[in-house]
Amino acid sequence: MSTRSWARSGGSTPSAGRWCISTTSAAFKRERALPRGVRDDEAVEATHPTDGVRTRVNPTASEAAELASDGVDRGALVTLFGRCTVDYEGRAASELGLGDRHVMLKPDGAALVHTDEGQQPVNWQPPGCEHDCRIDDQHLVVESHRSSPEESLVIRFSSVAHAAAFAADDPESLDVVGTEADLKERILSSPELVESGFRPLATERETPAGAVDIYGEDRDGRTVVLELKRRRVGPDAVGQLSRYVEALQRDLHADADVRGILVAPSVTERAEALLAEKGLEFVSLTPQGK
Amino acid sequence: MSTRSWARSGGSTPSAGRWCISTTSAAFKRERALPRGVRDDEAVEATHPTDGVRTRVNPTASEAAELASDGVDRGALVTLFGRCTVDYEGRAASELGLGDRHVMLKPDGAALVHTDEGQQPVNWQPPGCEHDCRIDDQHLVVESHRSSPEESLVIRFSSVAHAAAFAADDPESLDVVGTEADLKERILSSPELVESGFRPLATERETPAGAVDIYGEDRDGRTVVLELKRRRVGPDAVGQLSRYVEALQRDLHADADVRGILVAPSVTERAEALLAEKGLEFVSLTPQGK
DNA sequence: CGTGCCAGGTGCCCT
DNA sequence: AGGGCACTTGGCACG
Numbered sequence: 001m002s003t004r005s006w007a008r009s010g011g012s013t014p015s016a017g018r019w020c021i022s023t024t025s026a027a028f029k030r031e032r033a034l035p036r037g038v039r040d041d042e043a044v045e046a047t048h049p050t051d052g053v054r055t056r057v058n059p060t061a062s063e064a065a066e067l068a069s070d071g072v073d074r075g076a077l078v079t080l081f082g083r084c085t086v087d088y089e090g091r092a093a094s095e096l097g098l099g100d101r102h103v104m105l106k107p108d109g110a111a112l113v114h115t116d117e118g119q120q121p122v123n124w125q126p127p128g129c130e131h132d133c134r135i136d137d138q139h140l141v142v143e144s145h146r147s148s149p150e151e152s153l154v155i156r157f158s159s160v161a162h163a164a165a166f167a168a169d170d171p172e173s174l175d176v177v178g179t180e181a182d183l184k185e186r187i188l189s190s191p192e193l194v195e196s197g198f199r200p201l202a203t204e205r206e207t208p209a210g211a212v213d214i215y216g217e218d219r220d221g222r223t224v225v226l227e228l229k230r231r232r233v234g235p236d237a238v239g240q241l242s243r244y245v246e247a248l249q250r251d252l253h254a255d256a257d258v259r260g261i262l263v264a265p266s267v268t269e270r271a272e273a274l275l276a277e278k279g280l281e282f283v284s285l286t287p288q289g290k
Numbered sequence: 291m292s293t294r295s296w297a298r299s300g301g302s303t304p305s306a307g308r309w310c311i312s313t314t315s316a317a318f319k320r321e322r323a324l325p326r327g328v329r330d331d332e333a334v335e336a337t338h339p340t341d342g343v344r345t346r347v348n349p350t351a352s353e354a355a356e357l358a359s360d361g362v363d364r365g366a367l368v369t370l371f372g373r374c375t376v377d378y379e380g381r382a383a384s385e386l387g388l389g390d391r392h393v394m395l396k397p398d399g400a401a402l403v404h405t406d407e408g409q410q411p412v413n414w415q416p417p418g419c420e421h422d423c424r425i426d427d428q429h430l431v432v433e434s435h436r437s438s439p440e441e442s443l444v445i446r447f448s449s450v451a452h453a454a455a456f457a458a459d460d461p462e463s464l465d466v467v468g469t470e471a472d473l474k475e476r477i478l479s480s481p482e483l484v485e486s487g488f489r490p491l492a493t494e495r496e497t498p499a500g501a502v503d504i505y506g507e508d509r510d511g512r513t514v515v516l517e518l519k520r521r522r523v524g525p526d527a528v529g530q531l532s533r534y535v536e537a538l539q540r541d542l543h544a545d546a547d548v549r550g551i552l553v554a555p556s557v558t559e560r561a562e563a564l565l566a567e568k569g570l571e572f573v574s575l576t577p578q579g580k
Numbered sequence: 581c582g583t584g585c586c587a588g589g590t591g592c593c594c595t
Numbered sequence: 596a597g598g599g600c601a602c603t604t605g606g607c608a609c610g
Contacts, residue, residue, distance in 0.1 A: 053371065053451045055347050077392060077406050079369065081343065081456045091521070091588040092468030092577075099460030102367060104392065110409045116367050116458035119400045119416050120605060123464070126409050126590075148596085151588080161343045164452060166371045168406035170389030174413070178382030180601060209525065209560070210599060211594090230601085231381070234584060235499065239529035240600090243564070268583060270499070274533070288383075381603040410590060416605075438581090441603075470586065494609095500584065501609095520587085524599060530585090558598060 052076070052167025061140045064160040068105065068133040068142065071165025078105040078131075080142070082160035086113050086123045090151025096122060103142060103155055105131045107168075111144035111153055125153045180213075180230045183287040187214060187226070187263065194263065194283050198224060209247035222257050223248065229264035230287050237262060238274040245280065342366070342457025351430040354450040358395065358423040358432065361455025368395040368421075370432070372450035376403050376413045380441025386412060393432060393445055395421045397458075401434035401443055415443045470503075470520045473577040477504060477516070477553065484553065484573050488514065499537035500530075512547050513538065519554035520577050527552060528564040535570065 054076075056067055064080065071078040080103040086096040096113075101122070104112040111125035125144040129151075132143045140157040184203065191198045197219025205215035214226035225248060227241040245260035252258070260280040267275065267282055275282055344366075346357055354370065361368040370393040376386040386403075391412070394402040401415035415434040419441075422433045430447040474493065481488045487509025495505035504516035515538060517531040535550035542548070550570040557565065557572055565572055 053347055055345060055452060057343055057345050077371075077404075079392070081367075081454075081458075088588075092466055094464055094466040094588080096464050097462035099462045100456070100458040101460065102369070102394065102456065102458075104404065106404075106406055106408075108407045110407075112404075112409065114367075114394065114396075114402075115460045116396055117398045117400075117417070117460075118396075118606080119402065119414060120587095120589090124409055124588085126588095127407070149588095161456065162345060162454060164371075164454075166390070166392065166451065168371075168390040168392075170391065170405045170407075172387035172389045174384055174386050176382055176384040176603080178603080209564075231603090232582095235533060236526060236529070236585085239526070239533060243525060243529060270583075274499070378603070384603080408591080410602095410604090414603080416603085439603090466588075468588075522597095526600085560598080 054165040056163045057161070059160055059163050061135055061138055061157070061160065064140045064157070064163040065133050065135050067163045067165055068131075068140070072105055072107075072131045072133065074165070074167070075107040076165040077107060077168050079103065079162075079164045079166070080105075080140075080157070080160060081162040082140075082157045084155050084157040087154045087156075088123050088152070090149055094123065098158060100161075105142070105144070109144070109146070111142075113153075113155065123153060123155075125151065129153075178230065178287045180228050180287070183228050183230055183263070183285065184213065186287065187228070187285070191216070193285055194226065194261065195219075207244055207247040207251055209243040212244050212248070218259065222259055223252065224259045224261060226261050226263050229262070231264065232266045232268065233262065233264045233271055234268045235271050235274050237264065238267075238271050238278065238280065241280055242274075242278050245278075344455040346453045347451070349450055349453050351425055351428055351447070351450065354430045354447070354453040355423050355425050357453045357455055358421075358430075362395055362397075362421045362423065364455070364457070365397040366455040367397060367458050369393065369452075369454045369456070370395075370430075370445075370447070370450060371452040372430075372447045374445050374447040377444045377446075378413050378442070381439055384413065388448060390451075395432070395434070399434070399436070401432075403443075403445065413443060413445075415441065419443075468520065468577045470518050470577070473518050473520055473553070473575065474503065476577065477518070477575070481506070483575055484516065484551065485509075497534055497537040497541055499533040502534050502538070508549065512549055513542065514549045514551060516551050516553050519552070521554065522556045522558065523552065523554045523561055524558045525561050525564050527554065528557075528561050528568065528570065531570055532564075532568045535568075 054067055056063055068078050068080060083098055083100050085098055088094045102114040108127040109129040110127040111129060112121040113123040115122050129144040129146040134141050140160055142155040144153045187193055188200055191200055198216060200214050200216040202215045204211045212225050213228045216224050218224050225244050227237060229237050241260045241262050245258050248258045249256050262282045263285050265286045266284060344357055346353055358368050373388055373390050375388055378384045392404040398417040399419040400417040401419060402411040403413040405412050419434040419436040424431050430450055432445040434443045477483055478490055481490050488506060490504050490506040492505045494501045502515050503518045506514050508514050515534050517527060519527050531550045531552050535548050538548045539546050552572045553575050555576045556574060
């Protein structure tokens with residue numbers, strides 16, 4: 001009943017992963033023709049473009065384990081819903097008593113345990129894990145494990161209300177607008193937004209303290225360091241800018257006059273006080289038209 | 291077809307949420323007796339302890355919308371799998387073309403869109419949203435919306451391969467070991483781990499720059515500020531400690547001698563350089579027995 | 581509600 | 596593999 005993740009052994013490139021998944025869809029249909037001696041509350045065959053679904057309601061532990069193991073083996077996205085306990089040990093350790101949760105096993109090795117509350121999973125495992133679905137003492141046990149760091153997630157079901165395996169084909173990638181990168185582009189194409197006469201000279205300029213977002217000169221030829229934030233900032237951003245300014249002052253000359261400007265939609269009160277204390281400046285700018 | 295979230299209107303306390311959900315389970319059973327003129331590939335009735343599951347494979351858009359809307363209304367955890375586009379607009383904005391994804395709508399108003407890759411959802415909405423499941427131009431459209439900030443997530447399905455609603459009862463809370471709080475407890479009960487003669491005087495002591503993790507005195511009566519981190523730290527933590535030390539030096543007396551000690555498993559090279567530069571110290575400690 | 585900060589943060593890019 | 600940092604960060608605790 002041990003399982004193997006295609007996504008890991010098949011290669012880490014997205015295209016390889018996608019290929020696995022599209023073949024999975026066909027494999028699903030072949031599999032369905034086989035008599036398995038199980039109740040047919042599985043997925044009905046469909047001509048739907050999105051095919052490749054295996055489902056089971058209130059399965060036995062064995063049925064759930066078979067479906068989950070098979071799905072993992074085929075590179076499907078597997079979901080389980082039922083009453084379970086969850087134990088994690090790795091960078092930290094955690095215990096979670098019996099309750100109803102939704103478990104998702106991804107073909108890239110990620111595992112997610114969701115309760116009915118919160119955006120974040122109550123427990124998880126990052127991509128790159130091995131999913132193992134087995135029967136232990138008549139119950140379904142799902143274990144996701146990885147090395148470096150050594151981490152293991154063990155989900156013990158007392159009952160499974162639903163098990164499903166989905167063959168997913170997703171060629172698209174997300175396109176986001178309104179990030180810090182957009183703010184950078186905006187400033188580079190319209191430097192006067194920072195102040196009249198500002199000339200950007202480099203981005204990601206390296207200093208002993210790290211890379212500066214935008215490095216340039218003001219109208220008087222003084223060195224200017226910009227730290228960009230896409231949202232309202234607190235003291236941490238001031239510390240970051242301060243480190244860069246100090247590093248550049250050391251790096252250039254002892255008497256170098258380096259201006260540091262924090263560019264963000266707004267600053268908190270404490271951050272503003274820190275800015276004043278360090279002799280740093282602030283310019284209000286937002287990524288997009290907002 | 292508009293929906294309403296029980297978890298939001300019913301109150302924000304966990305116990306209230308749980309009460310809603312347990313009643314939901316009963317409501318599910320009542321509902322199931324009603325003839326609805328739909329194919330019965332829904333969940334079979336079961337005596338299983340984890341009950342309250344409605345499932346539909348390859349539903350029509352209307353069937354999926356009905357199941358999802360009904361589930362949301364009843365405070366269930368709703369999942370959809372199918373081919374869809376996703377548009378988000380709020381703090382930022384994003385577009386995602388057609389692909390197979392898994393959508394989860396939680397009774398607390400959270401929404402998650404997962405592809406077959408990655409631990410993180412490709413799109414999401416935090417708790418507190420209103421989920422709306424409707425038919426638009428023959429297709430299922432799910433919209434999760436919230437105000438303050440104004441944010442909306444729109445999922446347009448070209449086809450739905452699977453729809454499900456789960457009544458979840460989860461009375462347990464997660465117990466984690468190995469956090470910064472554990473490290474704090476460890477130091478408070480064994481201050482000599484930091485250094486011989488160290489005496490903690492306060493935790494979360496307020497300074498103009500923020501609250502100090504542990505505040506105390508060394509064997510010579512000098513003020514000591516501890517900044518704790520559960521894992522290996524970078525320059526940010528040094529900046530944090532530095533801010534506290536500077537603030538305390540100002541706050542006490544101009545000539546106050548304040549020591550700053552970073553307590554963590556280890557530090558990066560650049561962080562170590564920053565520590566030396568600022569005259570701060572480092573003590574290696576880990577939350578648990580690790 | 582905003583401010584500040586931890587998190588098993590995750591993800592991305594770089595060396 | 597490790598470092599540095601952005602993120603629609605999320606989540607919590609506190610004023």
